[in-house]
Structure formats: structure tokens, C-alpha cells
Amino acid sequence: MQTDELIDSLACDVAVVPRAEPQRRLALTAIAGGLIAFVLVAVWLGLRPDLAEAISGDVFWIKAGYTLALAGAFFYAAERLSRPGVAAGRAWALALAIVAAFAGLGLMQWVAMPAAHQLAAIQGVSWRVCTRNILVLGAPTTLICVMSMRGLAPTRPMAAGFAAGAFSGAVAASVYGLHCPEAPYIFTAIWYTLGVGACGGLGAILGRWLLRW
């Protein structure tokens, strides 16, 4: 087919293009992912028995604030990376700053603890399953997010996949707070962050395979 004929065809396929398509897809993914994670928490892990009490305290919201802030940073990264030729450096820097800030908070709280409590603060009761749980909660959303990026145009498939996965993981980790009873911030800083990173890794692998165009 002649190039000019192709152009003629394309020119007939004109409709109004939405302005914030990547943002729209990511937002829908977050809603779907949040619901999926919530259902999994409700029927598989169970809501924490002291939820009502926890919600009226600070710790619950500081933990949620961390994971939601991470979700925001990775949303920004994923949105940038869905567009050809757009740099995501600032988004990665933001994510790193959020991790560092919260880790700093966790560390400050930890060193002030009596030595006898410090190991317990890191392990809690659920350190063996926390990261795995977040990965399970976030994996379906990671797949949905990567699939929704297929119609966009990521020129760095693995990086875009990682951002999609980490975004999904951070959303899942936020919902996971409805189950997780651990209070020390160092616990969250370590195991939740690893969970988000694991979802990111899954996203990178999926991205490599699914995001070529």
C-alpha cells in the first residue's frame, strides 16, 4: 500500500482524543485493584479485629500515608513512562525520597526503643508473610495495569512495567493495612517496601514481555 493512501485512511479515523489517557487508565486500575485487594483481605486474610480502634489512632494513618504517597509517586512514574520520549527521573527521585523519609522515621523510632524490643519490632508476628501477602494482593492489579498500558506507548517496557507494578503494589499495600496489626514503622518500612518492590519486579517482567508495540 502507498504511504499516501495510508495517510488518507488514517485521516478518516479522526475522533476527539481524551487529554489525560494514561492518567485515566491508571486511575481505573487503582480502583479495580483496590477493590480486588479489599476482597482478598476480607475473605482470605481477614480485616484486623481492632480495626475500629486502629482507625481512630495515628499509626494506621501514618502507615497508610506512606503507602498512598508511594502509590502517588509510582502513578507519576508510570504516567511519564507511558509516553514516548518523556523522562521519569523526577518521579523515581520522588519515590526514593518517600522511601528514605519513611525509613528515616522508622529508624528514629527504632533506635529510641529498648534493645530488648528491637528485634520484635522488626519481626512483629507476621514478617514471614507480609511481603508475600502484599505481592499476592498486588499481582492481579499489576497484570491489569500492565495490560492497560499496552494501548499506550512506553518506550522503556521494563521500566514502565516496574512503575506499573510498584504502583499496583503500593495500592495493595494500602489496602493491606486493613489487615496488618503491626505498629512499629520500621516493620512497615522494611516489609511493605519489599512487597511494593516485589510487585514492581513482577511488573518489569510482564512489561518486558507484554509492552512491546
Add this chain to the structure above:
Amino acid sequence: MEDFEKHLKALMLRGLDGDAQAHRQCLTLLRDRLRAYFGRRLAQDPEDSEDLVQEALLAVHARRATYDRSLPVTAWVYAIARYKLIDYWRRRKVRFAVPLDDVADFLAARAPALDDGLDLTRALQTLHPRQRALVEDVKIGGLSLAEAGARRGYSEGAAKVALHRALKLLSTRMSDADG
């Protein structure tokens, strides 16, 4: 170069808001720039070069929702062209350093190469005959789409939807063919 960016961006924005004429002019301008870009890098393979021009135009069209209106449109198209070029070399297992500063080349218009796109022709063959005929028949203007539709037994609205689907399929087929 700045004038070209301004002109192209104005066309692009109107095209994004549904102006078919502006979109057509935009694609035509890009056709020339893309021919210069790929033609220089694939001097030994003018047919492959024109295939890449068509692939890039199809990608520009199909994925135009990813253009950030606050950024230069030339940078966006250049990134698409570069992505297709790297993909082309990756498929042919060539290891090459692709310089990031060749955007100046991309912005300079030059002579056109062969017009025929073999990959696109092959991808067209995989469409349903009625879809293929619609894509081949259609020319600029609502009246022509109605005519092309009537020829193939579509109402104008149905023709529009059918064309959109056919082009989407073409875009996918061409990416799949590349592996």
C-alpha cells in the same frame, strides 16, 4: 526548526480535537521528516525504510493519546521513530549504538524514497476482505467515507466504526509481525 515545531504542534492539537484536515496535513509533514530520518539510516534498504515510515505513521496515529500537549510534538514523534528504528535493528540482530542527539536529522526534511510499504501490504492481506476494501477505498472527507461505506454495504456511522477497527487491527498485526 522552531517554526516547524510550532506549525506541527498547531496541526497536531487540531487533529487531536477532531479536525481531519489538520490531522492529514500533520501526517503528511511527518511522512517527509520520517523518510529523511529512516532513509538516511537505512540507505541500503529503501523498502525497509518506507515500511518503517508507515509503521511510525501508524503508531503516531494509533497512539496519539500519549502525546503530552505541554511538551514539543517533534520530540514525541522522534521518540516513536527512534523506538521503531531500534526495534528494527533488534529484529535483525544488529548491535548498534543509537545516538540520542540525532534529533536534528529528524527535523530536517529531505528527499523521499520508495512509496510502497511491503509490511503494510502484507498486514492488509490478513484483514477480512470487506475490511481491507474499506481501508483501500477510503479517501479524505466525510462524503468519501460515506461513499466508500455505501460501496461495501455500510452506513456512514458503521463505516466509521469499521474503519477504526480495521486500522486498530492493522496496527496490532504489524507489531505482531515484528515479533
